[in-house]
Amino acid sequence: MDERIHDRKFVRTFFTTPTAVEEDDTAKMLRSASQLRGMQAPDVWVPDNEDATAPNMRDEGARNITEVVAEAGEDVPGEIHPRVVWHRDSPETRYRGFQHMLEIADPEKGAVEHIDGFVIPEVGGIDDWKKADEFITIVENEYGLKEGSLAMSVIIESGAAELAMEKLRGEMGKPTNNLERLFLLVDGEVDYTKDMRAITPTGELPSWDELRHNTSRAASAAGLIAIDGPYDDIRDVEGYHERMQNNQAKGQLGIWSLTPGQVVEANKNPLPPTEGYWLIDEDGREVELKEQDDIQVYNGSRIALEETGEGYILTIGSDQLELEDEDALQEELLGLLSYVPSLDDIVDSMEEFEAAKEAGQGAIAMTQSATVSIDGVETDISRDRMWDEATYQALQTPITYFQDIYESRPDQHDDLAELYSEDIVNRAMDVGN
Template sequence: MDKRLHDRKFVRTFFTTPTAEQGDDDSAKKLRGAIGLRGMQAPDVWVPDNEDATAPNMRDEGARNIAEVVAEGGAEFPGEIHPRVVWHRDSPETRYKGFQHMLEIADPENGAVENIDGFVIPEVGDLDDWKKADEFITIVENEHGLEEGSLAMSVIIESGTAELAMGDLREEMGKASNNLQRLFLLVDGEVDYTKDMRAITPTGALPEWKELRHNTSRAASAAGLIAVDGPFDNIRDVEGYHDRITANNAMGMLGIWSLTPGQVVEANKAPLPPADGYWTIDADGRTVELTEADGVQVYSGDRVELEEVDGGYELEVGADEQFLESEEELAGALLDVLDYVPSMDDIVDSMEEFEAAKEAGRGAIAITQAATVRIDDVEVDVSSDRMWDEATYQAMQTPITLFQDVYHNRPDQHDDLAELYSEDVVERAIQVGN
């Protein structure tokens, strides 16, 4: 079941919007603003949120607003549209209310359903509860004469019970007794998960829940789904949001919840390879990007110190001091703390070189990366070789496949991508690996 069942291979951004708010002449004002987003400000998945983001007494109006706004502007929206409805594993009344809202939103007479890609179901429990939601969506499809399975279902993992249920997905999906193959996204909801786990931190901040994110990513991979991390509440902490995305990407979770158009832009760009390659140094546990000056990579912090002395060099990284007798030894020591982050152009170049070598009957090639590094006015030439074989090629294809998926599904971002990388690099990135 690890084959993708939906058109999207990747989802970078999951953006929620309140569906109805009191105090405005138009309670759907925020919906109308969100559906008009384009380019890097527009998410891969837009979620008109008729649950937590909307007051309980406004949710009936919210369901009507979704239908009205999506009917008006859904055809031009560049991402997918997946409204979130109310649901709770312990409340039949809440589940029935969510069912009623799905019926209203998907009613063909309202003109929205042809632009609705699915529904997001929060607060799910064990797998039987997931099947209840699936059955309700199946009933909605049959009630309105829609093709069974045409509406996707995404769930938010907000309890230990739901986390455990993910382990059974691979076996249960595709059975004749359910339509769970409609599943699309597995989304972490760390706030309610923290409440369900009765977790306490000294500051009241959320735990990182790295295990939850890993388990969600693993379940999505095994079941052919897409994993998405939960909301990052400190919307002004752009660096922290970027760090969270980077950590998630390293475990295969390329999607994250976005609360503002600014977060959407950051999350849309962050998983893509950079336009320019750069060197980093592990400065006593802190990764620091080197700056380029006249072709030299420069470290200007105080956590790494380098001095040329009689008979060699003294290199100090934090409390660790080394005496190195030659520039060759020094270069080797620096390579232990230096890393190169390849650009899109670098990755495409390497893949094209490997493809050419494979055509010529060679199974592996060495890709060399070299630079001159300056630390405390001491310059050192460093060079490393990375062996590329078929396994390396396949691993490095993931960011290219992501780029190709974005290019195919988001034509509204073509100009942004060409501006970021250049039209030549974009054209080559589209073709490589195919």
């Protein structure tokens, strides 16, 4: 069960598109999104027949999905998972969602062969998830599709759905349902905030750390993939990256995208950097050192370093340390510095460890060295990190992620080779196998 059961083991991007807009061609936005390629194209494309589309346009939206996916679906590089309407409290809405699925999956209309599954919003407790699963089973049966061949992804936007996630591992595999079709667990923080009745003074969304942890944990326990919800402020690229980094530390490796620009950011963000760099802990904030002629230079004003006759004075914020010699200084700086490895660095270290293991060694020391300059005082620092099997396996996550992306997205091969060089990409595809 801990094994992911779908083609994609990782999903970086979940991109929603309105299915019907008030234009001469109401399918205009769908058509345009279906043409995205390379870094602009998401891993999962979601023609959104729910919140992104006006309620009175949704029947037309379902027809538009069918038409556009039939025409253009074959060449869409990612998977296609339309979102239909659903609500735990409304049988009317659930029935309408069922009808839209029947419309979209009708094999005579030619779309279903390119449809990978459906996204069900506003689910409640586990019994509500089972109702959606049952409708999809009926759709499959009606159209002669294999049971379980259409994936089901859900939006977690109620406390009840958050609790239901804990039950998945025990419910999947029961003969009375096909919940093995589950694919993505997607947080929906706007409606979750409403359901939780949370209030913030500015109306900004709470960060919902526990929800994101619980979604990631459920994905781990049930072999699914956890995706964070939309980041509304589409101009705030820096904030979007911070959110993704925070998500990744929780094991939530994918995020919703609202625009092709956000898709590009979210496709690239989880990849290791092209160049490694050093961080220094500037009194509680991590800032990047700038490399100049192989020297790592600190340009900020919160850390100061001065060489005196008898040693060094290192000031961090309002704390002043008197250090008697260079050894003491190196020790202190080591505590402040950390290194962010590039894809190249990670591949090097893994290859080195693999060779050592081949030669019968269980653990080896990997050394990171740098010359650091603060206020013109240069210091050589060097750190040994012990690598054993556990370190190796823990660092394999970004490599496995990279390999999964590369294999699933041939349309991004050129972008990746341009970003990292052909050679590094090839070595990254070889390592760990």
